[in-house]
Amino acid sequence: MLGDAMIALGEQDKAFDLYNSVTSKSAPGTAKWAWLRLGLYHFKFGDPTDAINSFQSALRADPSDKQCWECLGDAYMKRGSYTAAMKAFTKAIELGGSTLYCRYQIAAIKQTLGLYSEAVLDYDEVLKETKNYVPALKGQGETFLRLAQMSLVDFFNGRAVDYVEKAIQTVARASVLRPDLCCLWSILGSACSLLVPVDRDLIRVNVPSSLLPSSKVTSGLNETRQLGKSELLALGARCYTRALQLQSNSGNLWCDLGVNYFHQSEISKDNESMMATKAFQCIHKALSLDGTNHKYWTILGVICNSNGIKRPSISQHCFIKSIELERNNVVAWTNLGVLYLIQGDNKLANKAFNFAQSLEPSYVQCWIGQAIIAETVSSYETMDLFRHTTELATHNEGSIGYAHWVCKTLLDPNLDQDSSLYR
Numbered sequence: 001m002l003g004d005a006m007i008a009l010g011e012q013d014k015a016f017d018l019y020n021s022v023t024s025k026s027a028p029g030t031a032k033w034a035w036l037r038l039g040l041y042h043f044k045f046g047d048p049t050d051a052i053n054s055f056q057s058a059l060r061a062d063p064s065d066k067q068c069w070e071c072l073g074d075a076y077m078k079r080g081s082y083t084a085a086m087k088a089f090t091k092a093i094e095l096g097g098s099t100l101y102c103r104y105q106i107a108a109i110k111q112t113l114g115l116y117s118e119a120v121l122d123y124d125e126v127l128k129e130t131k132n133y134v135p136a137l138k139g140q141g142e143t144f145l146r147l148a149q150m151s152l153v154d155f156f157n158g159r160a161v162d163y164v165e166k167a168i169q170t171v172a173r174a175s176v177l178r179p180d181l182c183c184l185w186s187i188l189g190s191a192c193s194l195l196v197p198v199d200r201d202l203i204r205v206n207v208p209s210s211l212l213p214s215s216k217v218t219s220g221l222n223e224t225r226q227l228g229k230s231e232l233l234a235l236g237a238r239c240y241t242r243a244l245q246l247q248s249n250s251g252n253l254w255c256d257l258g259v260n261y262f263h264q265s266e267i268s269k270d271n272e273s274m275m276a277t278k279a280f281q282c283i284h285k286a287l288s289l290d291g292t293n294h295k296y297w298t299i300l301g302v303i304c305n306s307n308g309i310k311r312p313s314i315s316q317h318c319f320i321k322s323i324e325l326e327r328n329n330v331v332a333w334t335n336l337g338v339l340y341l342i343q344g345d346n347k348l349a350n351k352a353f354n355f356a357q358s359l360e361p362s363y364v365q366c367w368i369g370q371a372i373i374a375e376t377v378s379s380y381e382t383m384d385l386f387r388h389t390t391e392l393a394t395h396n397e398g399s400i401g402y403a404h405w406v407c408k409t410l411l412d413p414n415l416d417q418d419s420s421l422y423r
Contacts, residue, residue: 032061032068039071048079066095073105082109100129104136111143116150119143134174138184141171145191155394157198165205167191169224172208182250185243189256192236196263200229211235233264251289255296258282258303265308276308297322298332305339315339330360337369346373364393371401383409 039054055072059065073088086109089102107122123140126133148163168191175184188211195203209223212235227235240257247253258279265275283300290296301318304311316339322332337352350373356366371385383405389398 030061032058032065035061036065036068036071039075043071043075043078048075051075052079064095066092066097069095070102073102077105077109082113085109100126100133103129104133104139107136108139111139111146116143116147120147132173132177134178134181137170137174137177138181138187141167141174141187141191144170145187145194148191148194152194152197157202161195161198161203161205164191164194165207168205168207168211172211176210180246182243182246182253185239185246186253186256189236189239189243189260192232192239193256193260193263195229195232196266198229200267203227203229203232205232207232207235211239213238230264230267233260233267236260237264249289251286251293251296254282254286254289255293255299258286259299262299262303262306265306272308274308276303276306279303280309292325294322294326294329294332297325298329298335301332301335301339305335305342312339312343328359330356330363330366333359334363334366334369337366341369341373346376349373362392364389364395364398367392368395368397368401371398375401 035054035058039051039058042048042051042054052072052075055068055075058068059072062068069088069092073085073092076082076085076088086106089105089109092102093099103122103126107119107126110116110119110122120140120143123136123143126136127140130136144163144167148160148167151157151160151163168188171184171187171191174181175188178184195205205227206224207227209225212225237257237260240253240260244250244253244257258281261275261279261282265272265279268275280300280303283296283303286296287293287300297318301315301322303309304318305315316336319332319336319339323329323336326332333352333356337349337356340346340349340352350370353366353370353373356363357370360366367385367389371382371389373379374382374385383402386398386402386405389395390402392398
């Protein structure tokens with residue numbers, strides 16, 4: 001057709017004029033070909049609303065055209081109308097033929113909407129149809145990873161370990177099929193690095209042999225090896241390194257690798273200094289790629305204040321730099337307060353924590369910091385501050401601090417049981 005020839009020759013504007021001319025003169029329910037191509041033009045050039053209108057006009061001419069329904073679903077997705085997109089893809093499935101793409105998109109939409117359990121089941125259906133479909137393997141792996149993150153927030157540590165194992169095993173299948181995809185190695189690195197808050201005795205993760213240094217990519221995926229916490233973190237570093245080999249100019253990947261090395265330094269006293277130095281170098285590289293990212297500066301400040309580096313002056317500079325780049329930076333203000341607290345400057349620490357509280361009153365860490373200051377100076381407000389932290393969120397330091405002061409108060413023989421403190 002003439003329009004297709006124009007597009008093939010790179011004359012998209014002329015093709016658009018042709019499609020526009022035909023559709024403007026056609027009666028409703030006709031000129032399906034022109035409406036469809038006009039919709040594809042709008043979709044390609046980032047106008048999903050006009051694309052939706054065009055695809056709907058094409059469907060008025062032929063409501064049984066499965067490809068039109070798929071295109072309509074894609075346009076709805078691009079606009080962010082996810083419920084409408086699911087309905088369009090469901091209609092395309094009802095029309096028969098291959099359902100792989102539509103089922104995958106429905107699963108991806110549910111993943112985006114946070115319907116993770118449903119998304120996992122939908123990805124399973126896709127993989128039953130085509131077991132080596134890499135987009136579905138990637139999406140399901142990401143969904144398992146998100147479920148693991150949610151489990152950690154709710155303190156279901158055992159469940160988090162199970163989800164991490166599923167994420168690793170799923171994405172490992174994809175990495176064997178497409179080892180050239182940076183995103184797969186990044187997901188694997190994130191999965192291997194996620195269980196840092198979990199006690200090492202709870203972590204036993206079965207990892208496919210294809211991910212281990214001593215095995216080859218062609219080794220059977222049914223062969224697994226059980227890894228503990230330190231081994232899993234080391235594997236995460238190797239996965240991030242593999243991702244960086246494919247995309248070396250990614251500041252986020254360098255940052256993720258640096259955070260991984262930092263966590264390794266925290267759990268490996270023998271290699272603490274070496275791992276902390278590696279972490280410093282990685283974050284420094286990330287900053288060389290994007291020096292305006294305040295999160296990188298905050299992370300570098302934390303690393304410089306760790307036992308493996310012990311450079312509080314550089315740490316202070318990093319936190320202040322982070323705050324200069326993002327004034328409403330509750331994390332950097334809180335970390336700066338912790339730094340001052342460690343250095344014994346309670347006055348500056350209290351100011352930093354107060355500023356953090358003014359930025360985000362529900363951020364529990366800054367309240368814990370202020371409670372520790374109150375405890376240090378033997379303030380009568382200490383128990384109330386720790387109590388407040390437990391009302392904001394569940395945090396180990398806040399819970400332990402409040403429990404300690406409740407027990408201490410109850411054991412005080414001089415306590416007036418009619419006082420407000422006792423009540």
